[in-house]
Amino acid sequence: MSQFFSRSKPKPPTAATQPRPSAPRQPRFQISTANRRRLILLAIIGALILFLFTTARIWMNWWWYNDLGYENVLIRRAFLKVAAFLFVTILGTLTVGGSAVIAFRKTRRTDQRNAFVRGIDRFLFWIVLATSLGTGVVLAWWTANQWEIFALWWNGRSLGIKDPVFNRDASFYLFALPAIELIWRILGAAVLVATAVTALVYLIRLGLNLRNMGSLPATALRHLLSLGGVLLILAGIWFWIENLRLVYSTRGAAYGVSYVDDHAIRIANWAAALLLVIAGIACFAIRRIPARREIFIVAIVMVVFTIAVNGLLPLFVQNTIVNPDELNKERPYIANNLAMTTFAYGLTNISDGELSGTGEINIPMLEQNPALLSNVRLWDYRVAQTTFQEVTSFAGYYSYVDVDTDRYINEGSTDQILIAAREMNQVGLPDNAQTWTNQRLVYTHGYGLVVSPVDQATASGLPVYYVSQIPPDGTGPYAVTYPEIYYGEADLNWVIVGSKQPEFTALPDVDATTSLTQDEIVGGIRTDDMLTKLISAIALKDRNVFLSGNITNQSTLLLHRNITERIKEIAPFLTLDEDPYLIIADGKLMWVVDAYTTSDRFPMATPQDGINYIRSSVKVTIDARTGETIFYRTAEVDPVADAYGRMFPTLFTPIAEAPASVAAHFRYPETLYDVQSRIYGAIHVNDPDQYYNGEDRWAIPGSLVSESLLEDQSDRDEMPAYYLTVPLPGETTADFTLVRPFVPGGNSQRKNMTAWMAGRANPDGSLRLYVYRFPRQTTVFGPQQVEARIDQDPAIAAQMTLWNQSGSEVLQGNLMIIPVNETVIYIQPLYLRSTGGSSIPELQRVIVATQTEVYMGETLEEALTGALGTGGETPPIDDGDTEVPATDVASLVQQANEAYERGQQALANGDWAAYGQAQDDLAAILAQLEQLTGEPSATPTPAPEATPAT
Numbered sequence: 001m002s003q004f005f006s007r008s009k010p011k012p013p014t015a016a017t018q019p020r021p022s023a024p025r026q027p028r029f030q031i032s033t034a035n036r037r038r039l040i041l042l043a044i045i046g047a048l049i050l051f052l053f054t055t056a057r058i059w060m061n062w063w064w065y066n067d068l069g070y071e072n073v074l075i076r077r078a079f080l081k082v083a084a085f086l087f088v089t090i091l092g093t094l095t096v097g098g099s100a101v102i103a104f105r106k107t108r109r110t111d112q113r114n115a116f117v118r119g120i121d122r123f124l125f126w127i128v129l130a131t132s133l134g135t136g137v138v139l140a141w142w143t144a145n146q147w148e149i150f151a152l153w154w155n156g157r158s159l160g161i162k163d164p165v166f167n168r169d170a171s172f173y174l175f176a177l178p179a180i181e182l183i184w185r186i187l188g189a190a191v192l193v194a195t196a197v198t199a200l201v202y203l204i205r206l207g208l209n210l211r212n213m214g215s216l217p218a219t220a221l222r223h224l225l226s227l228g229g230v231l232l233i234l235a236g237i238w239f240w241i242e243n244l245r246l247v248y249s250t251r252g253a254a255y256g257v258s259y260v261d262d263h264a265i266r267i268a269n270w271a272a273a274l275l276l277v278i279a280g281i282a283c284f285a286i287r288r289i290p291a292r293r294e295i296f297i298v299a300i301v302m303v304v305f306t307i308a309v310n311g312l313l314p315l316f317v318q319n320t321i322v323n324p325d326e327l328n329k330e331r332p333y334i335a336n337n338l339a340m341t342t343f344a345y346g347l348t349n350i351s352d353g354e355l356s357g358t359g360e361i362n363i364p365m366l367e368q369n370p371a372l373l374s375n376v377r378l379w380d381y382r383v384a385q386t387t388f389q390e391v392t393s394f395a396g397y398y399s400y401v402d403v404d405t406d407r408y409i410n411e412g413s414t415d416q417i418l419i420a421a422r423e424m425n426q427v428g429l430p431d432n433a434q435t436w437t438n439q440r441l442v443y444t445h446g447y448g449l450v451v452s453p454v455d456q457a458t459a460s461g462l463p464v465y466y467v468s469q470i471p472p473d474g475t476g477p478y479a480v481t482y483p484e485i486y487y488g489e490a491d492l493n494w495v496i497v498g499s500k501q502p503e504f505t506a507l508p509d510v511d512a513t514t515s516l517t518q519d520e521i522v523g524g525i526r527t528d529d530m531l532t533k534l535i536s537a538i539a540l541k542d543r544n545v546f547l548s549g550n551i552t553n554q555s556t557l558l559l560h561r562n563i564t565e566r567i568k569e570i571a572p573f574l575t576l577d578e579d580p581y582l583i584i585a586d587g588k589l590m591w592v593v594d595a596y597t598t599s600d601r602f603p604m605a606t607p608q609d610g611i612n613y614i615r616s617s618v619k620v621t622i623d624a625r626t627g628e629t630i631f632y633r634t635a636e637v638d639p640v641a642d643a644y645g646r647m648f649p650t651l652f653t654p655i656a657e658a659p660a661s662v663a664a665h666f667r668y669p670e671t672l673y674d675v676q677s678r679i680y681g682a683i684h685v686n687d688p689d690q691y692y693n694g695e696d697r698w699a700i701p702g703s704l705v706s707e708s709l710l711e712d713q714s715d716r717d718e719m720p721a722y723y724l725t726v727p728l729p730g731e732t733t734a735d736f737t738l739v740r741p742f743v744p745g746g747n748s749q750r751k752n753m754t755a756w757m758a759g760r761a762n763p764d765g766s767l768r769l770y771v772y773r774f775p776r777q778t779t780v781f782g783p784q785q786v787e788a789r790i791d792q793d794p795a796i797a798a799q800m801t802l803w804n805q806s807g808s809e810v811l812q813g814n815l816m817i818i819p820v821n822e823t824v825i826y827i828q829p830l831y832l833r834s835t836g837g838s839s840i841p842e843l844q845r846v847i848v849a850t851q852t853e854v855y856m857g858e859t860l861e862e863a864l865t866g867a868l869g870t871g872g873e874t875p876p877i878d879d880g881d882t883e884v885p886a887t888d889v890a891s892l893v894q895q896a897n898e899a900y901e902r903g904q905q906a907l908a909n910g911d912w913a914a915y916g917q918a919q920d921d922l923a924a925i926l927a928q929l930e931q932l933t934g935e936p937s938a939t940p941t942p943a944p945e946a947t948p949a950t
Contacts, residue, residue: 052534052535052538053538056536056538056539060525060536060539062074063525063532064523064560067521067522067524068522068523068570068627069522070570070650070651072648072649072650073570073571073648073651076648077147077648080147080150080151081147082144084140084143084144084146084147084150085140085141085143085144086140088136088140088186089136089137089139089140090136091139091186091190092135092136092137092139092140092189092190093132093133093135093136095135095187095190095191095194096131096132096135096136096190096193097129097132097133098194099194099195099197099198099223100194100197100198100201102198102223103198103201103205103223104125104128104201104205106217106219106223107201107205107220121205124204124205128197131193132197135189135193139186139189143186149178149179149182150179150182151643151647152174152178152179152643152644153175153176155644155647156171156174156176156639156640156643157171157639157642157643158171158639159171159174159639161340161343163247163257163336163340163603163604164332164339164340164604165247165257165262165604166247168244168603170340170343170603171639173244173247173601173602174599174601174602174613174639174640177244177245177601178601180241181241184234184238184241188231188234191227191230191231191234192231194227195227195231198223198224198227199224202223206220221286222286225283225286226283226284228280228283229279229281229284230280231280232276232279232280233276233280233281235276236274236277236280237273239269239270239273239276240269240273242269243265243269243270243273246261246262246265246266247603247604248603249261251265252333253326253333253334254333254336254337254338254691255337255341255604255605255606255607255612256336256337256605257333257336258330258333259317259322259329260322262333263321264313264314264316264317264318265310265314267313268309268310268313269310271305271309272305272306272309275302275306279302327689330688330692331689334688334691334692335688336604337604337605337606338686338691340602340604340605341604341606341679341683342683342686343605344602344605344613344614345605345608345613345614346614346615346616346636346767347676347683347769349769350680350769350770351768351770352770352771352773353729353770353771353772353773354772355729355774355822355823356774356775356778356822357775357778357779357780357822357823358778358823358851359821359822359823361820361821361823361825361868362868362869363868366820366864366868369727369732371726371727371732371733371734372727372734372818372820373818373820373860374413374414374725375415375416375453375454375724375725375726375734376454376455376816376827376860377416377454377455377722377723377816378455378457378813378827378843378846378860379418379452379454379457379813379829380705380709380811380813380829381402381403381404381405382403382705382709383709383811383813383831384420384452384463385400385402385403385420386839386840387462387463387841388400388403388420388450388452388463390839390840391462392422392450392465393422394507395428395507396425396428396429397425397426397428397443398423398425398428398446398447399422399425399490400420400421400423401420401489402420402579403418403420404419404420404579404582405417405418405419405581405722405723406419406581406667406736407665407725407736408477408478408584409477409664410476410477411476415453415466416454416455416724416736417451417452417453417454417466418450418451418452418453418454418463419449419450419451419452419581419582419583420449420450421449421485421488421489421582421624422446422447422448422450422470423446423488423489423492424443424445424446424485424490424492425490426438426439426443436544437501437550439493439495440495441495441503441548441550442502442503442504443503444496444503444504444558445484445485445486445495445505446486446488446490447470447485447512448469448470448471448472448480448483448485448506449467449472449480449485449582449589450465450467451465451466451467451474451478452464452465452466452468453466455860457843460842461831461832461842461844462842462843466478467480470483470506470512471483471512474584477584478584480587480589481586481587481588482587482589483589484505484515484516484624484625485589485624485625486558486624486625486627487561487562487566487591487622487623487624487625487627488561488562488563488624489562489563489564489580490562491562493561494558495557496545496557496558497516497521497555497556497558498552498554498555498556499550499552499555500549500550500552501550516625516626518554518556520626521556521558521626521627522623522627522628522629523558523559523560523566523627523628523629524557524558524559524627525556525557526553526555526557527545527552527553527556527557528553528554529553530546533545533546533551534546558627561627563580564593566622566627566629567593567595567622571595571618571644571648571651573597573644574595574596574597574618575595575597575598575614576595576596577593577594577595577596577669578670578671579670579671580592581665582624583662583665585661585662585665586659586661588624588625589624589625590621590622590623590624590662591621591622591624592619592662592665593619593620593622594616594618594619594669594670594671594672595616595617595618595619595620595631596614596616596617596671596672597614597615597617597618597638597640597641597644598611598613599611599613599640600613601613606679606682606683608675608678608679609675609678611675613640614672614675615636615637615638615640616636616669616672616765616767617633617634617638617640617641618631618632618634618641618652619631619634619655619658619765620632621658621662630653630658631653632652632653632654632655632657632658632765633645633652633655634655634764634765635762635764635765635766636765636766636767655765656764658763660763663763663764664763666761666762666763666765667738668737668738668759668760668761669761669767670738672767673740673759674718674721676759676769677700677721677740677742677757680698680757680771681697681699681700681742681745682697682745684696684698684755685697694746696744696754696776697744697746698742698743698744698745699742699743699744699745699746700718700719700740700742700743701719701741701742701751701783702717702719702783702784703717703718703719703720704719704783704784704787704812704814704815705811705812706811706812708811709811709813719741719783719814719815721738721739721740722739722814723736723737723738724736724737724739724816725737726739726818726819728770728772729772729822735760736760736761737758737759737760738758738759738760739756739757739758739817739819740756740757741755741782741783742755742756742757743782743784751785752780752785753774753781753782753783753817753824754773754774754780755773756771756772756819756824757770758770758771758772758819772819779851780823780851781826781849783815783826786815786826786849786854787815789849789854790828790854796856799845799856800830803844805895807836807895808833808834808835809833809834809835810830810831810832811830811832811833811841812828812830813829813830813831815827815828816828823851825848825849826848826849826850827846827847827848827849827860827863828846828847828849829843829845829846829847830844830846830847831843831844832844845857845858845863846858846859846860846862846863847863848863848866848867849867850867853866853867853868854867855867896925896926899918899919899925902918902921
């Protein structure tokens with residue numbers, strides 16, 4: 001108040017108190033309304049472009065699946081992946097983040113904190129948030145790629161067979177156990193990260209010293225101990241899972257649970273699980289930090305107990321109980337393995353028979369049973385492929401990727417044939433024709449096929465053709481109405497059909513046009529608007545799809561034209577046979593692919609090639625022209641395929657709906673047969689004692705074809721199974737059969753044939769296996785023994801040596817073992833190929849061998865007559881009555897010319913010894929030529945002695 005009424009003068013303003021003049025105001029940056037609208041429009045356009053680039057492939061997949069009729073498969077598969085991803089993302093994020101939030105709340109401070117501490121807290125918060133989300137996303141991404149595990153668990157049903165140790169249905173191991181393991185790994189990883197993040201929060205927020213953990217608050221202690229308890233319980237659960245995984249043990253004499261597993265490992269796992277669960281529960285009850293001594297004692301006890309029980313107990317049982325009496329101890333477990341393996345590979349219903357291995361085979365017998373040798377395969381598919389390419393491709397842009405074996409009913413009889421698709425090979429176009437237009441719009445498809453009987457050859461040793469020309473010239477069952485091949489085994493890229501640019505078809509001088517219309521295409525994308533073209537161009541990374549004026553509203557984009565790629569795109573969970581095959585059905589060209597469900601989780605079944613369960617449950621057909629793809633569910637009993645059927649209700653079509661013209665060509669799948677025959681060679685004994693002793697093991701003999709016919713050196717290890725149209729012992733009607741012989745396995749020096757296996761398929765896809773054994777005391781020659789007998793035959797060896805001289809090469813085809821009544825007959829074709837110029841192999845001879853005779857003839861009939869009718873020896877190579885192949889004469893003429901040139905060179909050099917040797921060689925070659933042709937050859941006249949130059 002005194003200051004208020006004071007009369008003292010106010011002090012003048014000083015420089016410090018005098019107001020400063022205000023600085024001039026800077027102009028504000030403003031955007032006009034028009035520019036703001038433009039920026040918003042640009043942002044929208046940019047967002048749309050980004051959306052198109054990121055979703056183009058999704059739209060293309062949707063259109064493709066929708067046109068195929070399998071859009072529900074795509075939707076369900078995407079839903080299952082997204083559901084698994086979201087669920088695990090939330091689970092992982094909440095596990096890590098939830099624990100960290102609890103730690104933040106328990107360390108909340110009420111006192112004033114400085115800026116540095118607040119910054120550390122904010123940084124820690126963002127670190128925790130990023131770690132939580134990152135953990136959830138990483139675990140979710142990993143899980144989404146294994147969505148089938150959860151889907152199979154949900155849709156799986158009982159198999160009706162239980163494992164003999166844990167008494168659980170095999171479906172538990174196929175469907176439930178993989179899901180339980182996956183859930184355990186997800187939870188274990190999430191809790192482990194949560195424990196580390198929570199400990200970090202407490203360490204930083206409380207400023208703890210790691211050397212003095214006694215200062216840890218009780219609330220934090222209980223939190224960390226609870227997390228430790230969860231980890232211990234999870235560890236105990238893993239030992240329980242490990243007990244169930246003993247069905248995949250490799251410790252014993254056979255795959256699966258062994259004596260040690262059953263009487264030691266199980267006990268050890270249960271003890272460890274109990275100990276860890278008790279320790280985990282104790283962590284929830286502890287209210288104080290244990291002293292170091294207590295922790296040390298508990299840790300020592302657990303380590304010693306674990307080592308003693310899990311390490312020493314199995315070792316003790318193995319050394320003191322099992323090893324001294326292994327067979328008796330392992331016998332029931334070996335029996336378990338044999339039973340489960342037999343079921344897992346579909347070997348439970350094999351027709352098992354025994355043949356005497358003896359008996360006379362003669363020409364009258366074969367004449368009375370023409371079906372026995374009516375379709376003997378004289379053409380090796382590898383030789384035929386080369387011949388087809390050289391003779392019937394007609395252009396460099398057509399090629400035969402593979403040659404398949406099939407059978408057709410023609411005028412009441414069965415023809416076994418070789419069949420190959422003439423596919424487009426754009427690499428064969430000239431360099432100046434390798435343009436975008438040609439590759440995408442013009443050269444879009446292959447055309448026609450070649451069909452050849454397996455048992456016929458021309459006089460010149462080339463195949464006989466039922467179908468070979470362009471357009472196809474087949475009749476009856478070989479008539480082809482739609483020869484275009486847009487889908488095949490070749491490495492086919494995407495193309496666009498129906499453009500302004502006419503497609504090339506057939507040959508330039510052949511009047512044949514494609515009849516494929518837009519409505520007939522199944523699995524195409526119609527480019528009938530600009531948006532579709534734009535999205536397709538983005539997805540394919542090819543701007544020409546959008547810019548080309550040749551593409552119209554009537555054009556269609558064809559994707560996934562390789563048949564294997566096409567099937568895997570629709571059903572990636574199926575395992576495909578390595579050998580798709582082409583058929584003619586109602587004038588259409590169709591591909592048939594055998595598809596399997598496989599697993600490596602069947603209990604106590606011996607693994608083979610990475611799996612221990614397989615079923616041929618699906619036959620896939622693809623129209624080579626329209627692309628229509630159908631998955632037929634076969635009559636084979638398979639709970640795994642049934643689970644996929646529940647998962648995707650629209651995927652499988654009952655095989656009863658397959659056209660009869662298609663079902664007639666279903667055959668025994670090769671890949672399945674390979675796996676089954678390898679397994680059966682070991683487990684066929686079906687007796688634990690014999691299995692343990694390795695007695696009567698069977699093996700597949702090695703391939704005996706010429707080296708140049710092998711596609712891969714590994715093909716030498718096993719003789720490939722081959723298709724025959726033959727009656728089985730006791731039958732009178734021939735049927736299409738897949739055959740393979742067995743020889744003694746292990747380290748046995750005996751190479752005789754012990755048995756052979758035959759596989760047949762019914763039109764409904766169900767399969768039949770037959771095994772015929774030979775008595776041990778009866779010698780039936782195996783493939784290697786027969787090959788040795790052929791090589792040791794003087795006349796055959798001399799002829800092959802002559803052919804293998806410079807200028808030609810002998811190719812030995814696959815040795816076929818044909819079952820005939822109680823024994824077998826062996827047939828091997830021989831081909832001759834020039835090593836220079838044309839490389840077309842020609843069928844020159846056929847070798848027939850029995851248990852007593854080996855005979856080589858120009859035809860199968862001649863070889864059979866020689867080996868069975870007369871029992872005579874192979875005709876000598878100088879038989880003037882036989883027609884001599886032109887390649888032999890050309891080879892000898894070439895050798896004669898070479899000997900003459902050597903002599904002339906020696907004469908010029910004055911080397912009379914070399915000249916005399918060359919003349920002797922020339923005389924011997926001319927003598928051989930005279931023997932082959934039956935015409936006298938001119939005797940070479942020695943040149944006059946050289947006169948030294950003066």
